[in-house]
Amino acid sequence: MRLLALEKPDGLLFCGDGADDFGGVTLPAKTMFVAGNCDFFSKEPLTRELVWEGVRIFMTHGHRYMVKRTMDVLLSEGYARDAQVVLYGHTHMQNAEYHGGLLLLNPGTMSRYNQYYAILTVTNGVYDCELKQLSLR
Numbered sequence: 001m002r003l004l005a006l007e008k009p010d011g012l013l014f015c016g017d018g019a020d021d022f023g024g025v026t027l028p029a030k031t032m033f034v035a036g037n038c039d040f041f042s043k044e045p046l047t048r049e050l051v052w053e054g055v056r057i058f059m060t061h062g063h064r065y066m067v068k069r070t071m072d073v074l075l076s077e078g079y080a081r082d083a084q085v086v087l088y089g090h091t092h093m094q095n096a097e098y099h100g101g102l103l104l105l106n107p108g109t110m111s112r113y114n115q116y117y118a119i120l121t122v123t124n125g126v127y128d129c130e131l132k133q134l135s136l137r
Contacts, residue, residue, distance in 0.1 A: 003110070003115075003117060003134055004025070004026075004027070004028070006134070007119065009028055009119070010028060010030060011028050011029070011030030011031060011032075011052070012027055012028050012030070012031040012032075013031075013032050013057070013059060013087055013120070014031070014032070014033045014034070015034060015036070015059060015060070015061055015062070015087055015088055015089030015090075015106075015107065016033070016034050016035050016036025016037070016038075016039055016044075016060075016061030016062075016089050016090070017036030017037065017038045017039060017061065017089060017090075018036070018038070018039070018110075019033045019035070019039055019042055019044060020039075030052075032048055032050065032059065034046060034047060034048055034059050034060055034061055035061065036061035036063065036089060036090065037061060037063040037090065046060065046061065046064065047059060047060045048060075049081060049083070052122050053122040053123055053124060053125065054122075054124060054125035055084050055085060055122045055125060055126075055127045056081070056082060056083045056084050056085070057083060057084070057085045057086075057087060058077065058078055058081045058083035058085070058086045058087070059086075059087045059088075060074070060077075060086075060087070060088050061088065061089050061090050062074060062088035062089055062090035062091070062106075063090045065077060065088070067088055067090050067091055067106075068090065068091055071097075071104060074086060074088060074104065075099055075102070075104065078102050078104070079102065083102065084101060084102060084103065084127065085102075085103045085105060085120065085122075085127055086102065086103070086104050086105065087105050087106075087107070087120075088104070088105070088106050089106060089107070089109070090106075091106060092108065092109035092111070092114070093106060093108060093109075094106060094107065094108035094116050094118065094131045096118065096129050096131055103127065103129065105118055105120065105129050106118075107131070108131070108133075110134075114133075115133060115134035115135075116131070116132070116133050116134075117132055117133075117134065118130065118131050118132065119132060
């Protein structure tokens with residue numbers, strides 16, 4: 001996968017739909033997946049909580065949190081889990097919005113036609129993100 005060679009990330013957090021597409025790809029040691037609504041036979045969980053460099057992260061695909069209609073349900077879940085970053089997918093649209101100290105982050109989609117992703121930088125409890133697009137040329 002060209003993106004992994006280009007960015008050389010310390011880890012990969014994948015928000016569902018297409019985990020099988022990573023077969024045969026060498027992944028960073030810190031790689032975590034959640035299942036999406038199209039991952040029919042996945043053994044991955046629907047949600048994950050992790051602490052990375054002192055930052056609490058909640059991961060989900062988002063389909064069970066009505067993210068195509070509203071961010072309110074997902075935002076409430078993030079607050080309930082005391083998360084600082086909430087990663088989600090499902091809409092296939094990049095989004096990064098801060099609600100106080102809580103970051104809602106959708107990296108976008110890596111499809112044949114659109115290759116969007118996000119870099120989440122976490123260092124000693126401080127976090128920030130950058131939305132990016134991979135050139136198809």
